[in-house]
Amino acid sequence: MRIDCHCHIFDNDCVPLSGMLASRFGVAVGKRAAKLISDLKGGRLDGSLRDYFREVSIDPGAVLNSMIDPQEKDNFLFILKHLSNFPAFLKIGAMDMPWILNRMKHDSPGVDIWVPLMMDMTHAYPGSQPAISFETQREVMTRLTLEAKGRVMPFFAFDPRSGPADPVEKAKTAIETQGFVGIKLYPPLGYKPVGNDDPKVEDALMRLYRYCCSNENNLIPITVHCSWSAGVYSNEHVPGVTHIKTYYRNFARPSYWRNVLQKFPKLKLNLAHFGGLGEWEALSKGNAPRENWVEPILGLIKDHDNVYTDLSYHGIPTTDLAEGYKRVLIERINGLEHKVLLGSDWYMSRMQCTLDDYWKGFETLLSDLFYKMTGENAIAFLKSEATTKFFPRFFYSNQSMILDQYQNLF
């Protein structure tokens, strides 16, 4: 059994494009790029430039740094280095969710089950909203899950700021009746895993963790973005903060999870990306990374039975750094091989290589570990009350069923 523990099928309509690109490349470039992308589809463009300047912060140093620093993976330099992949990546996002799922299935023939992680970017960028609501994205995901008969097991995106319905109640409904088998968190979109000033945000997170731990032997898994070198982050203005990118990116720091795990030591958690591509490329070359999140993540997976990490968006096996990567990875995870998962991070990783090459790269380079990561480790991580009880019940109550070979996996 091969399981892709971390992939995505949301399309451009699920992303507030102008806000996201403005946060990454600055307002002027971001707005124009968003217009270009939405024009490609004959779509809409929201917000006005004036509103942007009022509500968001710009960090020129971060924008400049992101253009020249090779460890940054969300920048012009990275795009220039992968210029041949960029149009293919853009094309996928311009298609719709069913198309993206089909293409992913087609391009990864060795994979049996996919775990697409939703994104809720509704609260990340002031004045910029996705073309479709998060609830519409959720409905499409539920329908695609039902049609896939057990081969698609999605994670529900939780944002403690979402409303008007209580975010924890929404998450419970998603897990118990809408086909979702875990929770996805993305703190750089504007909240910390713990220690938020807003008591409502803090309370929603604590109740979520409590819910995920409520059945001690069947914990609901959470996958959280845990990388500094790649990803997206809010640009909402914070009084007194000039380095806005650093400020929000630090919300993903592993140290927050040490605090959460003190309160909820059983929490089943995947600290996704293992620090990230930029960090692992530096390590593979024998260089010191600018930030080191690998060691604190290792500490957490060592100290807590239910904490994992994943190698998603790690397209390094397809590059000439493959052997270096293998050496530093094997050395680091020695004795912890059962705590490492593998995800393609499709279609974000289309910026690095094709999906087929991503899988082949890992299978060839790491063979035994590859089978462990996509097999028994993934099953151990996904085994929960959601997969054993709610997921089968979701099919039954919708007059459908899971294909024979995917039943009783958990």
Ligand SMILES: [Zn+2]
């Ligand atoms: Zn991802």
